[in-house]
Amino acid sequence: MSTTIYADNAATTQVSHRVLQQMLPWLSQHYGNPSSIYGIGREARGAVEDARAQLAQALNAQPSEIFFTACGTESDNWAIKGVAHALAAKGKKHIITSAIEHHAVLHTCKALEKEGFTVTYLPVDRDGLVSVADVEKAITRETALVSIMFANNEIGTIQPVAEIGAACRSRGVPFHTDAVQAVGHLPIDVEALNIDLLSLSAHKFHGPKGVGALYIRKGCPFPATLLEGGGQERGRRAGTENVAGIVGMGAAIVEALEGLPEKTARVQAMRDRLIQALTKLPKTHLNGHPHRRLPGNCNISFEGVEGESLLLLLDNRDICVSSGSACTSGSLDPSHVLLAIGLPHEVAHGSLRLSLGDLNTPDQVEEIITGVTQVVERLRAMSPVWEKIKDN
Ligand code: PLP
Secondary structure, three states: OOOOEEOEOOOOOOOOHHHHHHHHHHOOOOOOOOOOOOHHHHHHHHHHHHHHHHHHHHHOOOHHHEEEEOOHHHHHHHHHHHHHHHHHOOOOOEEEEEOOOOHHHHHHHHHHHHOOOEEEEEOOOOOOOOOHHHHHHHOOOOEEEEEOOOEOOOOOEEOOHHHHHHHHHHHOOOEEEEOOOOEOOEOOOOOOOOOOEEEEEHHHOOOOOOOEEEEEOOOOOOOOOOEOOOOOHHHOEOOOOOHHHHHHHHHHHHHHHOOHHHHHHHHHHHHHHHHHHHOOOOOEEEEOOOOOEOOOEEEEEEOOOOHHHHHHHHHHOOEEOEEOEOHHHOOOOEOHHHHHOOOOHHHHHOEEEEEOOOOOOHHHHHHHHHHHHHHHHHHHHHOOOHHHHHHO
16 A cells, blocks of 8 residues: 655645546547547537536536636636637737736736737735735726636635626626636635636546636637637537546546535645644744635745755655745746745745645644654754754
8 A cells, every 4th residue: 555645736636536437438438539420429429518517517607618628727828818819809908917826827928928918917915815906906998807816726825706706897807717726625606706717627626637627608708719620619629529538527526526515624624733733843934824725735934944855855755745946947946926925035945835635634644744844853953044043
């Protein structure tokens, strides 16, 4: 049996056994192309449409408002570039977003700036919250789209989505939210929350990797066609559907929402135990909002410690976590999110993200607490700066 303690559920999650069982037949005996009109093609079409209905129901949307994509990144790109391009012809070339979005949103906005769009990057407060008043002030007659994430992937802060949506709705501006970290973990009702476009990704809620969706409200300025080709996804996103992946995403959302309040309470209790124990260490702080945060998210800065060293020493103990450095880009730049909430570079460098899920256990949490405490103490004992930091 694996002894790995996986505490990086914000990066990805394990495909659930039930989801896998539902996917397998669509990779073997039911191999038809959903566009084929004979029996096994019609079966595959039925499976794709069932999954569309499952996702629509989970979000309180209509099945015709759900479009399948290959991932959350694709959904974000399509929503933002698509609406921007659709409205540019009407002289609307302004986009509002926040400084703490995922790169799937930020880099898309940067690409649009190169095309002549202007982008307002709203700041956040120390807890990572966007101010609704700032959104209202930033909207102009040229604003094509507001894109503010539902919950942050690093610090877990949950934004006032309903209020931002209402502010956009009353001014006639479409509102997109990157809900990749929220779907399957928080109840989401696109009607009640005034959302016009929403991105999601299956692998964040025990579904397979490489499949996502974009919700597009009926009547919303329609994002331009993403992929030209066959008529799939009502001609907007051509390409033979990833049938098994789509079936898996539908099964995963159904499973994620079963008993959600109980699962949330259990995960939140483990998260709070982690936060309470780790913030007892000296010069150690919680990042993100104290209450408005994802149930499994714990992001902590340990002064006098390098996050990367912490991560590697925890890996030696078979504990998987994430650090606050953008190591994927090949640099060790501190995270733009931690800088945006006002952390100095050196503190941002000593940050760790632990993201728990419903497969974690209280015993694992105790092992994480012991592991992190010992590793932090060891690194601080070797650190040339710790003595000075400690006495300040
Ligand atoms: N948006 C957020 C907030 C994320 O956390 C992620 C992935 O970590 C993405 C978008 C990208 O999703 P995907 O990995 O499906 O492309």
